[in-house]
Amino acid sequence: MKKKLKLKVSAINEGTVIDHIPAKNLFKVISILGLDKIENQITFGTNLESRKLGGKAIIKVSDKFFKDDEINKIALIAPHAKLNIIKDYEVVEKRVVETPDTITGIVKCFNPKCITNNETITTKFNVVEKEPISLKCHYCEKITTEEQIRMV
């Protein structure tokens, strides 16, 4: 009889677990949330099995609790991400990511002739479609689709 293989990532005392991140976007999520610039203890796993996503990633951040507008930034690239808020080794709250109606300063406009790609301007988009994501540039009015999304 074969034993079921189970992933063991050490539990955290206090902090946030972000689960169901598409494996290919793990490092983008880390960068958008600025996790590469903080001093907190972080563990992550990637290319874990997931029926929904093909391959998923998970991030555990000790002593960090995200605000809504902070975490919603990753909705673009991890729309199904789930957050577990941990206090004293227990999950005290579960949250899902919600796609905001406007996106400011995270994504580049795909249009090379857009003013935002030619002068130092914070980009701004209206979300016209949430799944798959589709963004309308506030300036040039062109649509940036999911495949065209590049981070600033």
Add this chain to the structure above:
Amino acid sequence: MKKDLISITDFSKDEYLRIMNLAADFEKNPNQELLKGKVVASLFFEPSTRTRLSFETAISRLGGRIVGFADPGSSSATKGETLHDTIKMVSNYADLIVMRHPLEGAARYAAEISSVPVINAGDGANQHPTQTLLDLYSILKTQGSLDNINIFMVGDLKYGRTVHSLLQALSQFENPVFNFIAPKILQMPATYKMALKEKGIKYYEHEEFTDIIKEADIIYMTRVQKERFSDPIEYEKVKNVYILRNAMLENTKPNVKILHPLPRVNEIHTDVDANEKAYYFEQALNGVFTREAIITHTMNLK
């Protein structure tokens, strides 16, 4: 709050109608000194003689003074000044900015920086709202109404910003019917067709430019531009298919008018010019009255 005109979708149907009324008034009486003592900056970061002369005529007829430049070669942009800094400076000098820029979104950005109203005279392939308003005025004047218009748009419907904006504007009125005549590779983009579908507006697509135009109230011609084609053979195939000739107008409705944003190349044969259904030169003149109206509306002069 200051009022800008950047995109045709910035204005409501009521505002379109107010501008139409003002334009009709300026047509009767073009010289009204509403801009007396005011300075208008005319900033053409890309040359466009036709649009610039139309605006500068409108400003002059309103008694305003003009500062600015007609091409980027004579502006500080060549020295590397950012758009941000140019607009910041100019909005301290002038009471209104009219600007044309080769980059898309430039006018929206300028409006955010400027303390005075900005009118977009074209930003790249994006918007050219004053053209759309003068098209609406031309339709209203020749058809007596903006409702129940059957419009045929012909030529490059994929990249032509004038047809996209006109479609958006006419969609606000009652019961329009759109007919799109274009080669496969230059068809109306799906997003615009989707928007029509959502509003329950009828549209038909054709590849052949035939006597189907006998249903039209308005025939809106555009140029099929060579540079849009990656394959020169494709261009050669379609370039002479979409030419309007006088003989084709024989069975068309008596009220039909032919519009074109100009300049034309060969898509309207010169034998059409003498036909009373040809309207493109009057359309250009309507641009002056419409721009007087737009300036008056954005600056609350009336």
